[in-house]
Amino acid sequence: MTRWRLIIEYDGGPFMGWQRQDHGPSVQQTLEEALQQMTGEQAPVHAAGRTDAGVHALAMSAHVDVSREMTPRRLREGLNALVRPQPISVLEIEPVADDWHARFSCTGRRYLYRILNRRAPAALDRGRVWHIPVDLDVKAMREGAAMLVGRHDFTTFRSAQCQSDSPVKTLDVLEVERSGEEIHLRSEARSFLHHQVRSMVGCLAMVGRGQWAPQDIGKALLARDRAALGFNAPPDGLYFAGASYPE
Template sequence: MSCSSSSRIALGLEYDGNAFHGWQTQPGGSTVQDALELALAAIAGAPVATTCAGRTDTGVHATSQVVHFDTPVLRPESAWVRGVNAHLPEGVAVRWAQPVAADFHARFSARGRRYRYLLLNRPVRPGLAAGRVGWFHLPLDAERMQAGADLLLGTHDFSTFRAAECQAKTPIKELRQARVRRQGDMIVFDFEASAFLHHMIRNLVGTLVYIGKGKHEPAWVSELLAARDRRLAAPTFSPSGLYLAGVTYEPHWGLPETTVLPQVWSLEP
């Protein structure tokens, strides 16, 4: 059924980053955005353009990506969930759909983003969890890593942890959470900020791993922040263990729960 004006719909998505070449559309059509827009078009009967809360790179997963789009057609919310999922490939699924006000914007209305990184810390590489967790073979000291992470909290110039191709207007971001803890063979990193720079979390994880293995003291973090030089920090860590796990919005938008933390893989009884 058509209506006289467009309505705006928000979606919550989860996807396996290994199945796609990142979020943003590419000529080859092998991205999450490409797959989603094709599926939405099948339900809407017309092309649909989407906007996400935070772009993810190849190999980076999402348990709670938020997207909005405009459509001139009326469909039940179930059509935007089960109907769209019927047209999506394995590795991506719509979790919920919600009509929103015309001034809602998945990216610009967001007040914060939350990411979780799962790092398997044992001598043997992952088998069952391959592609879903990062891996480091030498023993890591999670307490030393947390001491370094504590120095990241607050508002800083994160140029040292910014990819060369980053298009953010400013490297100054407010990091609200930087938590590191061990759970069995897994090191769990939780980061929350107003926004993140390109590769920022993977660069932070790489730096904290250097601290955890004893290559540097936790105070190295402060030196890196002050230097504002990407060349001085650790190499960018693998995308395999990184998950976009939450996007924070003001309650008045009326969205469903927008934080879904990935489960910690455990092979222990």
Template sequence: MKDFYANFYSKTFCFTVRYKIIVEYDGSNFSGWQRQKHSLNSIQQILEGAIKNFSNEEVTVYCGGRTDAGVHALGQVVHFDLKKEHKLYVVRNAINYHLRPLPICVLSAETADDEFHARFSAKKRHYLYRIINRYAPLTLDHNRAWQVCQKLDVNKMNKAAKYLIGKHDFSSFRAKDCQAKNPIKTIDNIEILQDNYNINIAISARSFLHNQVRIITGTLVECGRNRLLPEKILSILKQCKRSAAGITAPPYGLYLIRIDY
């Protein structure tokens, strides 16, 4: 009888606290977000280890947007559950302490409802791709932007981008190993801004296919190089095959900026 009540109590009154944290990282030397069998160098594994070190609890962390190897984040959203409640500044500071000296940090921490899920509750994701359009080598922005030496026509890139906004079959703009069952996605906005040598491509949508932003960027750069007419974007979409689109831009120019809920 004693074991019955102990088991009943543990199942009925075992509460957990859900934490939502905003994480920033330089993805240059990591294998990407997702935990991997043959690598201990993923952002997910490192965060889980840091949380365990301060809380003495085994946790699984979930992110709002999986990033590939080399991709950066300024506003990655992560959630996890702990059995013990901690002050929010302790959660932030303790995780950061155990992350040192790696280029990963927790910017903020808050509690969330049990129904909140970093991935499935997301309403919109915002990415930024950075291009530096100059011939001189990169110093401060090495591994943080894509250097394109040939002068780009940003007006043509913007014209091409307009054809991608809206709901389309993006089969031509996803990696061959993309596991998404449905290639139809809706892009809400693409904005390309130039400031001297800096060209920033901002893309927003509820969700993306694997490598979609990087393939879009590579294709827009082909338009900027005058190798592809902006109007050809329509033909690329209709062909629904990866070989129709441009190159996949390097990962190190891509940043996950923000996720809306």
């Protein structure tokens, strides 16, 4: 048996999310079925993060155990051929220790959120960005973002379905940058609550529009109440950007 680590890119558009669902296609099911076709084995593929419907990945980390002996290249190319035409691509694959776990060994998760900030809607990036047609105040958004960095009770920014034991998380990074016609929000933490990134981005967009002052972010955080949330940003602009592990 070999435990393989996979790094996977996917377009979340056609999927119900990472995790297997009864009611529609998922990234996990697509990969597991491709593996079964190749190896005859039924093995679960575990990921560092379970992205929601419509959320993308630039570099999702995952692992799977395979009994059949194979070279990494054969496994990667076989999977990439078999997942077609689904928009999933196995970027890298390497053997890891048997106790390495994509989710439980993970010590850091990074997300990118892309806002297209111009008058005209997206044509080429439709479904891959959140289109906000009014000019956003990036400086104000940055001030608001700074209030979220650190160890806080993020109850306000947590979905009703969140399964985390505690609402207390440490947000290490929350950067807001203009890049041409886009605004990029990069966040980093050991772990996130369900919908945390989209909730934070939704509120920061209200700051950017001038509907909230930057300090309103701090007030919403202190309220520790989901009702204090502005709103959730749509999944389209969200990308799982990478996972970190101890050496």
